[in-house]
Amino acid sequence: MEKARLEVVPGRIHAILGENGAGKSTLIKIMAGVVAQDEGRLLLDGREVAFRSPAEAAAAGIACVFQELSLIPDLSVADNIALANPPRRFGMIDRRAQRKLAEEALARAGAEDIHPRAAVKDLPLSRRQMVEIAKALASGPRALILDEATSALTAGDVAKVFAVLKRLRDEGLALLYISHRMHEIAELADTCTVFRNGRNVASFAAGSRSNSEIVEMMIGREYSNVFPPRQASARLASAPVLECRDLGWSDRLREISFSVGEGEVVGLGGLEGQGQRLLLLALFGVLRGTTGSVLVDGSPVAISGPAAARKPPLSMALIPEDRKTEGLMLPMTVRENLSFAALDRIARGGVIDRTKEEQSIDDMVRLLEIKTAGLDVPVGTLSGGNQQKVVIAKWLMRQPRIILLNDPTRGIDVGTKQELYQLLRRLAEAGAAIVFYSTDYDELIGCCDRVLVLYDGRVVRELEGDAISERALIASALNVEAGQKGTAA
Template sequence: MEAVLQLSEVSKRYGGVRALERASFACGAGRIHALLGENGAGKSTLIKVMAGVVQPDEGRLLLQGRERRFAHPQEAVAAGIACIFQELSLLPDLSVADNICITNPPRRFGLVDRRAQRRVAEAALARAGAEDIHPLAPVASLPLSRRQLVEIAKALARDPKILILDEATSALTAADVQRVFALLRRLRGEGMAIVYISHRMREIAELADDCSVFRNGTRVATFEAGTRSDAQVLEMMIGRDIAHAFPPKPQPPAATVPAILETRGLGWAGRLHGIDLAVRPGEIVGLGGLDGQGQRELFLALFGVLRGVAGDVRVDGRAVRVRGPRHARALGIALVPEDRKTDGLLLPMSVHDNLSLAALDRLSRAGVLRAKAENEAVAGMVRRLAIKAADPADAVGTLSGGNQQKVVIGKWLLTAPRILLLNDPTRGIDVGTKQEIYALVRALAAEGAAVLLYSTDYAELIGCCDRVAVFYAGRIVRWLEGAALTERALVASALDLQEAA
């Protein structure tokens, strides 16, 4: 295979932290090359070097056999390299067309040609399989899955020779994932070199031609897809054998145990209709169904974000009207949102400050923050969740995705919640960190918490949850538990098919 893009002996350090150490990588034309590894293994730094975002301390980058050094991302774009990062780069207050053409809008008489820009955006959206997205729609009005498709269209509008995707399907619905897969196969057939990062092993098996595994900033192995078992790949990724993906499920609480959280006839703005559910202490209840069927709105309603919510919410058997997030927190409710960078963290602030932010009232006396108590609480949470940070004073934005998610979870654990609302908490996180989060959630339930868990991963719903409520068009259409909780039943119920068994 002749390499279109090659990195040789590349190293990058941030202070005392080694992000890459003499790492090498090569991808060929007409091939989809998967990059595998835990968060913090060096994958994101490697693709940032390819995209001109990060300058390596050592090593060489060769593009079609010629050594290059990109001082700026625009130089990489001009050379034919387009990168779609896990965290979106869209400007929410601008339209879809504005975002797609933002770096090089078509001009006429020195001004942006709006008609030409719309045509460019429509062509890019069509190429990305997202013709249903209106080019003049504000990005802020789109759900996360639609924004991800706009990000892909934005990259394709640059007509790249090399396309790099970092967890580009992590926020997509199952139907959109298949659209993107068809697109990538078409681009591969056109001779494009594609670098693909994903923690979903099924995607790798379905899509990749070649795989490279990274660990601790170094490439461990490169091999053709399908020549190693999942167990072998996982062992390469984390350096140890994985016996079980999910912790064992205990006996579920008896139906006579009073629910901590209960909703009766919950409805909102035509998006939620008559939601009845109860979550008992020690129970993990899953929310299934296709993305955008009301699961997010249910979380926001329970957390007091939405106005005009109809029906009853009961905490410990007492009817409450959740007036806002502060009131929800006082009731013992915590929400881990779907988009950690936008809704869960203050990226320029330190790991320490992000962790203590939601619990400042618990760490204060007479309105004065107790610094010693805060430091002890933060240090304890860093140890408990094994958060990998060189220094808690470092900006949380410098951490890997998995460690950022741990900070979001740890922030709420410091409030001692009794009701946990988890919105796709392992999206874009490596296998090892996923296992840590699964074990943590089960441990919190064992301590008496009531957990509501939404996930786009069917295996996660089956492996983590005691019961699953499947949503369709804002309604619960079926409850699944025990032997009935299967992938086939989840998929059929999500499509509202009658024969869901």
Template sequence: MLLSEPLLRMEGISKRYGGVIALKEADIAIRSGAIHAVLGENGAGKSTLIKIMAGVTAPDEGRMLLGGKDVAFSSPAAANAAGIVSVFQELSLIPDLSVADNIVISNPPRRFGMIDRRAQRQIAEEALNRAGASDIHPSSLVKDLPLSRRQMVEIAKALARKPRLMILDEATSALTRSDVEKVFSVLKRLRSEGLALVYISHRMHEIAELADDCTVFRNGRSIESYPAGTKTDHQVVELMIGREYKSVFPAKPGVEANKAPVLSCHDLSWGGRLADITFDARPGEIVGVGGLDGQGQRELLLALFGVLRDIKGDVQINGRGVRLSSPKEAKSTANSIALIPEDRKTEGLMLSMTVRENLSIAALGSVSRNGIIDRGAEAARIDELLKLLAIKAATIDMPVSSLSGGNQQKVVIAKWLMNRPRIVLLNDPTRGIDVGTKQEIYQLLRKLADGGAAIIFYSTDYDELIGCCDRVLVMYDGTVVRTLEGDDINERELIGSALNIAARPAERRATP
């Protein structure tokens, strides 16, 4: 039962795309001064719902009331004018423009018919301060900022429009832990100022910390709305997936200690960012990489995939010394390495191309003869991977951009599995996808390991490292400060090691 008359009410909202029903008679009520979490698997209808709220698309049926009055937005500009702004998971920033230019791009301040640069900078500074990102310089080019800082600019851009209702779609998925804490502080302050916030996240701990009201969507329908904190995580997940929620992580069968490593690194170093990294990865093993974000984890994966130049140290694959000077060499038959990148939109997929083209691009050499693609071999391998990863696509000749986020991520993974790699590097692969798809990816990783692959799995989610990994390399300041195994893979040890604080032996023994 909502405590006050909602600012925004949507009733009986339906939307179809051809024969696909994206929303069916969905209802939701958003009140001022509250954070409303929208929960559901990818493809549940969340994105369509917020696109209708934001004026990106129009519903086929139903009504929307803002402040008790019927509204219909013909464009995002119309929604913005009514006080509804969005921060989408896919950034809308223009890389070659400055931070200030991006923040005021829709309505720059003018003086004598020209853009008032002083006023523009003042607006940008105020918006960045309000977003908890005062360390970002308004004159910086967006393309020079890391992904997490760009996301903060996106939030500042939304706040500069002085909204009544702000929609955040996985707005923290690209952020570092320190930035997430800043955003949480900002959202709580905005709530206290009376702003209505719609918050979409697959991270249940974020929902627990922030949300006042929750609505669960499944298969395009609004299943249930309830006050935050009145249901357990298991109950919420069962509402989302429509079936009993079983163990998230597959069992760890254990790895034979006497197996020869498929990958060995000794004193791996690079340009002041990586220092003296030494570890082995055996076939059948999932080796986690943890630590606070930005401690060299991504650089380690890039080094192993041949992206970085002038790497120092020794790398061996199956006991054979190698020099990985390019991704082409890394993914060759001799080395058989695959890298699942961090950002599926910009690094993993060609969004305008088809599912088939995206799946085949990394494996053209293995499905071609004399420079001509063997369509039979290609189709057989694609069909095998579509079934293995349960990718939901009406046809493989549809644009990959039309798939849900979870299915897009599966395509990124399947693309590299086309080569049947023996070493799989994963860079935070479950960021921004739903709990059901995460569970499928965890099962897949264990299946790949059971098939003899060595998995190097970087994750910013401690639960994933604890649940999935046989060992965890914790990185700090570009080096591995500790390797956790067995019962030592727990949250206390992960956090302590990430901060480079060595736990006392008695503490380690007492850790459950």
């Protein structure tokens, strides 16, 4: 990271913007005591400080909430919230006091509905993120740093967190907020600073620059044509590549029927938690006990598990929701992560063909423009956007015909998002059948040929072409006019 300057003041929400790899995370790691700066000074209340550990930073009143959770799944919510400094009595953890501390922290975070005794592993990702925020607030910080802390939250939880942050600002906390979601910055920030290549490009009052101006500062080039043009006639006359008929699972998925043609991008919309992720897992053979039928090229198939789903004739790929825990092996190298999913394609007699492996990996690095210091560095050292590219690349090495995407742009910068949108369209034009779930309405509108809107585990509406609009998506997500199909209201 090059020389950077940043001033954060009490009673203000200061937004940091920049592409993945721009230096944002390195900066906050220095502020949080995770890494030490090579040069320059870190001042707190005008006094120079040098934190040797996160514990020292926390003791000084600096708390961080990262996109990557720091929770211990097998412990309870209360245990996690009080983990660093549990209340004690007679040398033992005071469970009653710990539960009270957890209840107060959860209430302050707007998450009163989470039970302190619940095991973290039993909570969905969005609720775990709320526990992470409560954990940070439990320490009574003077400065709160949030790094993509809302990327895993439901819309309802985001609204609660925004209310909490605004209240904390009014109480005099200094807040540093990192997000790739421009609408969040517009709603929350008082001041913005843009980073690029390890330097702060500009600081300005929120609202004084347009989104296009901000994005151009972030990526260093003109920002236009965010979404590639759709094909003039995306739905081909040929039979569907993938078809579901009355697919169901427990009471969570109900009689879902749809098809995806060659070269088509079909989106899944609706409020979070309405069955979109479960549908992708069902198609990839993760869920047991599904009902109904799945057809590939017009023939019924039995998807016994992910191993069967990824092999011909299905040739499916699933890009998971959480790249850190479901998509990558962080301590292993970029090379190992890239080749892992395609070992059966690059090996003969159980021995990896190194020449074929190198060629395949080089092709993927060039295709997705993966930025890395080398193929033999741990994949965990890459920026979030480049980690996501590795997840996608490892599946593309299998040359899948059916690609299932589970919110693939969560927590990555606008420049990388634009690259992925272009890749998505190129894959479709090459003949892939794509099912694309996104929590971002703009992505569904800009990327998809059709969108299926789910509500309570059912498809309540299908939108196509110009009928895919924000108004239609929101109305359908709320199950308004659910009986109508086709054109938007």
